[in-house]
Amino acid sequence: MKQRGRAWTVAVGLALCAAALVLSIALQRAGYLTYLNSDMASEVILARRQADTHSLVQMDWLYSTEIHTLHMNLFYALAFLLTPDFMLARIIGNTAVFLLGMGACVFLCRKLRMSWGRALAAAALLPVAASTLYAANMTIGGYYIIHLPFAFFTVGLWLDAAEGRGTRRRRAVTAAAYAALCFLQGFLSVRYVLCFVCPMMVVAALEMILAPDTDGALRDRPMYFGLVTALGFAACVLGYAAAELVTPRLFVSGTGSAGSFQFNPLDGEAMGQTLMTVFADFLKLLGWRGEAALFSPEGIVNLCVAGVIVLGALMTRRVYGALSREQRADRLQRRMMQYAGAAMLVNLFCFVFIKGTYLNRYLILAVIFLVPVLAVVVRRERSARLRIVFLALLCVQLGGSSAILLRDTRTQEAGALERGADMMDAAAYLQREGYTHGYGTFWNVRVMQERTQGELTFTAVTPAETEEGAACPVSLEMIRWLEPDDYSDLDICPGKTFLLLTHEEEQQLEAWLSMTGAPKLYENETFGIYGFESSMELVGATLFGKMKLENARAEDGAFVMDAGGRMRVPTTWREAGSYVLCFVCGGEPAQDSVAQLYTTKDFALLAEQRIVRGDNEVAFALEQDDKYFMILIKSGEAEEMVISDLELEKR
Numbered sequence: 001m002k003q004r005g006r007a008w009t010v011a012v013g014l015a016l017c018a019a020a021l022v023l024s025i026a027l028q029r030a031g032y033l034t035y036l037n038s039d040m041a042s043e044v045i046l047a048r049r050q051a052d053t054h055s056l057v058q059m060d061w062l063y064s065t066e067i068h069t070l071h072m073n074l075f076y077a078l079a080f081l082l083t084p085d086f087m088l089a090r091i092i093g094n095t096a097v098f099l100l101g102m103g104a105c106v107f108l109c110r111k112l113r114m115s116w117g118r119a120l121a122a123a124a125l126l127p128v129a130a131s132t133l134y135a136a137n138m139t140i141g142g143y144y145i146i147h148l149p150f151a152f153f154t155v156g157l158w159l160d161a162a163e164g165r166g167t168r169r170r171r172a173v174t175a176a177a178y179a180a181l182c183f184l185q186g187f188l189s190v191r192y193v194l195c196f197v198c199p200m201m202v203v204a205a206l207e208m209i210l211a212p213d214t215d216g217a218l219r220d221r222p223m224y225f226g227l228v229t230a231l232g233f234a235a236c237v238l239g240y241a242a243a244e245l246v247t248p249r250l251f252v253s254g255t256g257s258a259g260s261f262q263f264n265p266l267d268g269e270a271m272g273q274t275l276m277t278v279f280a281d282f283l284k285l286l287g288w289r290g291e292a293a294l295f296s297p298e299g300i301v302n303l304c305v306a307g308v309i310v311l312g313a314l315m316t317r318r319v320y321g322a323l324s325r326e327q328r329a330d331r332l333q334r335r336m337m338q339y340a341g342a343a344m345l346v347n348l349f350c351f352v353f354i355k356g357t358y359l360n361r362y363l364i365l366a367v368i369f370l371v372p373v374l375a376v377v378v379r380r381e382r383s384a385r386l387r388i389v390f391l392a393l394l395c396v397q398l399g400g401s402s403a404i405l406l407r408d409t410r411t412q413e414a415g416a417l418e419r420g421a422d423m424m425d426a427a428a429y430l431q432r433e434g435y436t437h438g439y440g441t442f443w444n445v446r447v448m449q450e451r452t453q454g455e456l457t458f459t460a461v462t463p464a465e466t467e468e469g470a471a472c473p474v475s476l477e478m479i480r481w482l483e484p485d486d487y488s489d490l491d492i493c494p495g496k497t498f499l500l501l502t503h504e505e506e507q508q509l510e511a512w513l514s515m516t517g518a519p520k521l522y523e524n525e526t527f528g529i530y531g532f533e534s535s536m537e538l539v540g541a542t543l544f545g546k547m548k549l550e551n552a553r554a555e556d557g558a559f560v561m562d563a564g565g566r567m568r569v570p571t572t573w574r575e576a577g578s579y580v581l582c583f584v585c586g587g588e589p590a591q592d593s594v595a596q597l598y599t600t601k602d603f604a605l606l607a608e609q610r611i612v613r614g615d616n617e618v619a620f621a622l623e624q625d626d627k628y629f630m631i632l633i634k635s636g637e638a639e640e641m642v643i644s645d646l647e648l649e650k651r
Helices: 003-034 039-054 071-079 088-111 116-125 132-139 147-163 170-190 189-209 216-252 269-284 297-320 327-355 360-366 368-381 384-419 422-430 441-450 502-508 511-517 533-544
Strands: 439-440 457-465 474-478 497-502 519-525 527-531 548-555 556-576 578-586 594-599 604-610 616-621 626-634 639-651
Touching: 003 088, 003 116, 003 132, 003 384, 003 548, 039 071, 039 088, 039 441, 071 088, 071 269, 088 147, 088 216, 088 368, 088 384, 116 368, 132 269, 132 360, 147 170, 147 189, 147 327, 147 604, 170 189, 170 216, 170 548, 189 216, 189 360, 269 360, 297 384, 327 360, 368 384, 422 441, 422 519, 422 527, 439 511, 439 533, 441 457, 441 497, 441 519, 474 502, 474 511, 474 533, 497 502, 497 533, 502 511, 502 527, 511 527, 519 533, 533 556, 533 639, 548 594, 578 594, 594 616, 604 616, 616 639
Parallel strands: 439 457, 439 497
Antiparallel strands: 457 474, 497 527, 519 527, 548 556, 556 626, 556 639, 578 616, 578 639, 594 604, 594 626
16 A cells, blocks of 8 residues: 555656656747747757757856856757757757756655655655746746756755765765765856855855754764765865966856956845845745736736745744754754754845845846755645645746736747747848858847758847047947857958848937948848848948047048048957958158057057058968957048048958
């Protein structure tokens, strides 16, 4: 009977896991276009590039604040081995890592002496999206799914290693595995250090300080617990230090993520507002919906959220108080509850006191440890009636909120298709005309690249205000963010290329577009497309649009310089290579009329050449990439000098 009972609970747990994954896949399919943005698309575009180049780590990719070596993109890349479709690769990758996270949750729950059935039931909560916040950043966006296996495996190994049970060999192997995983987390991301490892040190330190005075083994246990925890923390810090040493030498981005952390000013009102915002986002994460009628489905879910919080807090207090320090299962479960609380407090401290550490999605990592705690609380609560009421409220909350979210997402799908129609019409035009690579603003082009299955590729640019007195009040500049390093190269597209702009961006760039004389090739209600003969022409125009004019002015596509005139292209990034600066000089240049090129942050003179009447070419070479490259043209004593056909060419 006991074995049949266990088999029955395992079957129910597996069924719940399967149902949660099916619901997750349905939500991903329905919400693909609704939630798709360029941040999400960049991860899959990186994965497609990894699959095409057969690389585990893309060395020439411009990452954001972290290098994604062991991240979602790796699983998307593996998914591309099964399908060329971007949406399916995303769904396969997300589902695979959810399975890993669920397996890690089962591992942790088993370490907490939970039955297989209860462990599987707890793991089934992870793919369930009760809110838009969770759906956008986990279920569909996939940003933090990879954190689940790291979180639960680390805590499971920590609890096991800190107990010090078994043979000496087993203890050594467990402690080594725990330290190795901590090192890896420190190497991969400072977020792991703050969210997962620092709370362990808080729990261990408090246990060592507050442990009752006893003799023998009971007295030594907190000390051993603290030493093992300190081992993991030291390994994690060592991993982070190694990353800070290694990654700047291998990558050009994604480094120094913690170097800019600063404390917030002591402003009570601002801190209180942050706390209220965090609490409101916590309610949203659980499925709370504002402005819902009391007796509507949304209102019923809100009531269940409130009930789950109140009863959950009550049960947690009752269970925690009844757990013993002497019994191993009780001690492990007690530490798990302490750890979940410490994780929330450490994150909350960062949110309130450290600048730039709070976005609503960061809250997810602060609360994921409530899942194994929930398993402990339900298992150890002695009141059957309290358990039944709590579980009933939880089922209505999660089931009802998930159903509402899926319903709303399916309703929004038609609107998402309609909103994206102009983008796909523009993409269809570009593909018909044989374009393959172009330029556009980040939040449009990455989505278009994914939706065209990578048939169109893009260099991301952004309209940027120029210095006072520049040739154009607004010009374009490369953002060099979440794309291959060479996409900003002057000669990335030797043939025809294009610039995709929204109508609002066209208005911002009106003067610059007029200066370039680029023809408008296509237009619909949202986008305009401008044609350029090559990337050199377009990138050169972005440089010269920012050029500051002193005693000089733009006239009919040329620049008229008076005596003492200066035309200065501000410092900009330029890749290594051989170049020629070409222009035509009209009028009579003086002896001190020169073109100068500067490099490095010390503004070292790279090349200088006297300007002559007619054609001018200044050849130079950059030995390495330089973000301080600058061009300066000076008229000197020439009374009037006209510069036209200004071009920067790479040879």
